[in-house]
Amino acid sequence: MAKWGMVIDLDKCTGCQACTTACSMENNTLPGESWQDVLFYHEGEYPSAQMKWLPRPCMQCEKPSCVYVCPTRATYKDEEAGGIVFVDWNKCIGCKYCMIACPYGVRFYADEQPLVEPDIRDVYPGENGQMWSPPYQNPEQDWRRGIGIQPKGVVSKCTFCHHKVSKAPDGVADLDEDDPDLVEYVPACVRTCPPKARFFGDLDNPESNVNRLIGDKHGVRLLDHTGNRPQVYYLGAGAGIPAFSPRKS
Amino acid sequence: MSDNNIMKGGLGTGLLILSVIVLVASFGFVMYNLMSHGHASFNVSSSLPWGQPISTYLYFALASSGLGLIASLPLVFGFKEYYGLAKRAIFLAFIILVSGMAVLALELGHTFRMLWAIPFNMQIQSAMFWMGVFYAADLLFLLWKFQKMESGDWDSKATRTIGIASFLGVLLASGNLALIFGMMSMRPFWFDGLLPIYFYLTAVTSGLAALVFFTYLAYGFSRGAMPENLQRALTNGLPKLFAAALGLTILFIAARAITGLYSNNPEIHYVWTNYLFASPIYVASVVLGLLVPFALMMSASLRVNPAIQILVSILTFGGLFAERYFFVVGGQVVPLFKGTWAWDMIQYTPSITEWALTIMGSALLFTLYVLGERFFNLSATPEQPSMAESPERAGQATA
Numbered sequence: 001m002a003k004w005g006m007v008i009d010l011d012k013c014t015g016c017q018a019c020t021t022a023c024s025m026e027n028n029t030l031p032g033e034s035w036q037d038v039l040f041y042h043e044g045e046y047p048s049a050q051m052k053w054l055p056r057p058c059m060q061c062e063k064p065s066c067v068y069v070c071p072t073r074a075t076y077k078d079e080e081a082g083g084i085v086f087v088d089w090n091k092c093i094g095c096k097y098c099m100i101a102c103p104y105g106v107r108f109y110a111d112e113q114p115l116v117e118p119d120i121r122d123v124y125p126g127e128n129g130q131m132w133s134p135p136y137q138n139p140e141q142d143w144r145r146g147i148g149i150q151p152k153g154v155v156s157k158c159t160f161c162h163h164k165v166s167k168a169p170d171g172v173a174d175l176d177e178d179d180p181d182l183v184e185y186v187p188a189c190v191r192t193c194p195p196k197a198r199f200f201g202d203l204d205n206p207e208s209n210v211n212r213l214i215g216d217k218h219g220v221r222l223l224d225h226t227g228n229r230p231q232v233y234y235l236g237a238g239a240g241i242p243a244f245s246p247r248k249s
Numbered sequence: 250m251s252d253n254n255i256m257k258g259g260l261g262t263g264l265l266i267l268s269v270i271v272l273v274a275s276f277g278f279v280m281y282n283l284m285s286h287g288h289a290s291f292n293v294s295s296s297l298p299w300g301q302p303i304s305t306y307l308y309f310a311l312a313s314s315g316l317g318l319i320a321s322l323p324l325v326f327g328f329k330e331y332y333g334l335a336k337r338a339i340f341l342a343f344i345i346l347v348s349g350m351a352v353l354a355l356e357l358g359h360t361f362r363m364l365w366a367i368p369f370n371m372q373i374q375s376a377m378f379w380m381g382v383f384y385a386a387d388l389l390f391l392l393w394k395f396q397k398m399e400s401g402d403w404d405s406k407a408t409r410t411i412g413i414a415s416f417l418g419v420l421l422a423s424g425n426l427a428l429i430f431g432m433m434s435m436r437p438f439w440f441d442g443l444l445p446i447y448f449y450l451t452a453v454t455s456g457l458a459a460l461v462f463f464t465y466l467a468y469g470f471s472r473g474a475m476p477e478n479l480q481r482a483l484t485n486g487l488p489k490l491f492a493a494a495l496g497l498t499i500l501f502i503a504a505r506a507i508t509g510l511y512s513n514n515p516e517i518h519y520v521w522t523n524y525l526f527a528s529p530i531y532v533a534s535v536v537l538g539l540l541v542p543f544a545l546m547m548s549a550s551l552r553v554n555p556a557i558q559i560l561v562s563i564l565t566f567g568g569l570f571a572e573r574y575f576f577v578v579g580g581q582v583v584p585l586f587k588g589t590w591a592w593d594m595i596q597y598t599p600s601i602t603e604w605a606l607t608i609m610g611s612a613l614l615f616t617l618y619v620l621g622e623r624f625f626n627l628s629a630t631p632e633q634p635s636m637a638e639s640p641e642r643a644g645q646a647t648a
């Protein structure tokens with residue numbers, strides 16, 4: 001089985017948020033439930049202040065702290081599925097310990113106050129146990145992997161678009177949206193990225209483009225000191241998060 | 250002697266009715282909001298997922314552990330002067346834990362699912378799995394030990410074995426509870442291998458506060474009305490123990506604060522400077538809830554004064570409730586992985602529903618407490634089981 005990895009080239013990323021939008025449309029997430037997001041920072045001060053940004057999916061960690069803390073095994077890492085970390089919505093008890101333990105802040109408990117009014121969950125009340133039911137939704141559903149629209153009281157997160165990548169032909173090294181035979185299997189964020197800053201492929205395959213990019217262009221993983229060992233790598237200058245500091249005003 | 254227990258009389262009935270009303274009202278309010286708005290009626294969010302319901306649970310669970318540890322002084326370590334306190338301590342430990350669990354149950358996304366999903370999946374890597382195991386064992390041992398005391402068996406080999414098992418259960422439960430936080434290296438404000446020690450100390454302190462308060466309450470806040478051995482415990486060993494526990498708690502908080510203030514790590518440093526010490530409530534809770542009680546209990550004359558003892562127990566109650574709240578929230582106010590994108594620390598104040606949950610837990614505690622005082626002789630000691638208990642038992646049988 002492949003070990004799926006994502007490579008994000010920050011020298012190409014324009015911070016346009018197309019990935020974020022594509023993700024929320026693909027996965028029918030709520031406003032604020034951004035499985036994929038682009039974070040914007042400032043670093044330093046005048047005259048050398050910088051504006052920076054960083055797209056951030058779930059890192060699908062090799063050593064996922066979210067998995068270790070989950071008391072029910074609802075959160076699990078599926079090596080058979082390329083090492084994707086899933087949440088089983090039939091098992092999750094909503095204790096939110098995984099949200100405490102994920103260093104990257106990429107897990108969501110959507111049973112919370114709405115980010116924007118009107119609350120879309122009131123506009124499209126949920127059916128069949130779903131938290132909400134929009135007029136159109138992705139027909140792909142698999143609650144044991146946290147795919148679809150979640151029920152109340154569980155945690156949701158990025159699935160690396162497992163419902164797409166799992167259908168890719170066996171042994172494929174990379175899922176490249178420019179390949180007409182593979183485009184349907186490419187994760188929504190990767191497929192949509194206008195400057196082609198995102199790449200998706202098999203980290204276990206020595207021939208894969210993602211491995212070459214990581215090796216040739218100095219790929220790094222973020223928050224390496226946590227030991228979580230992400231399967232998402234960043235290329236280009238400025239891969240890092242400027243430390244939190246409260247604003248003066 | 251048990252006639253002096255006002256909980257058995259009209260005042261007890263009044264308190265019982267009041268507690269039940271508050272319990273039903275707050276439970277109804279919480280349920281209504283959970284049914285209609287779900288957890289959106291809480292002010293927690295995905296970036297700050299654990300709020301006051303969790304800190305309330307923590308407060309109750311640790312007060313229970315503290316009471317269990319205090320009860321083990323006479324029951325495991327043979328400090329006979331505390332015999333008079335042991336049965337009430339065990340009973341309180343049991344009902345406080347039950348009340349805490351009730352609060353936790355309403356905080357979870359799927360309470361009933363927990364009952365099968367945790368045991369059947371055996372995720373032994375998770376500290377929360379062990380929390381379930383150890384607190385379930387703790388609850389069971391407390392019940393068992395209480396049942397032994399109730400049947401007048403305080404000293405048989407079996408009882409002592411249960412006592413030791415229960416003591417170990419308490420240590421494991423509260424120590425593991427500490428590690429739920431203490432093992433989170435991605436949350437530097439909590440990450441601390443010595444956190445179990447801090448939890449033991451604060452557990453004993455809040456347990457003492459509960460024990461002193463509820464013992465006085467049983468006797469109408471009049472020490473003269475208490476049985477001889479209770480009076481003796483409250484004038485000799487217990488106040489000193491209280492002073493020591495408060496002192497050690499303060500020491501531990503000071504050590505954590507100094508480390509945090511000294512550290513450059515923004516995820517620790519700013520929690521102390523911009524959240525904890527910037528909050529008048531936190532500062533007041535440390536001063537009024539810990540330092541003042543400690544100062545009062547250090548005075549040899551004041552610490553035996555009944556009014557001071559009651560005041561100190563109430564102040565400590567409040568102080569440690571706030572301490573737990575700020576501990577839980579403080580570990581989350583600096584947003585993870587957001588860096589300078591976050592404008593400021595995450596703002597959180599408990600919603601009305603979250604407060605109602607805290608009130609519900611407290612009302613459940615008071616309800617169970619009055620029932621316990623009415624149906625059991627919580628001041629029983631092994632020395633005079635038959636004589637002291639017989640009139641009350643007879644009274645109960647006719648009631």
Ligand code: SF4
Nearest residue numbers: 058059060061066102
């Ligand atoms: S980024 Fe967070 S949610 Fe994703 S696998 Fe790692 S620890 Fe788990």
Ligand code: SF4
Nearest residue numbers: 070092093095096098
């Ligand atoms: S909230 Fe769900 S997925 Fe997360 S730790 Fe709890 S049970 Fe596991």
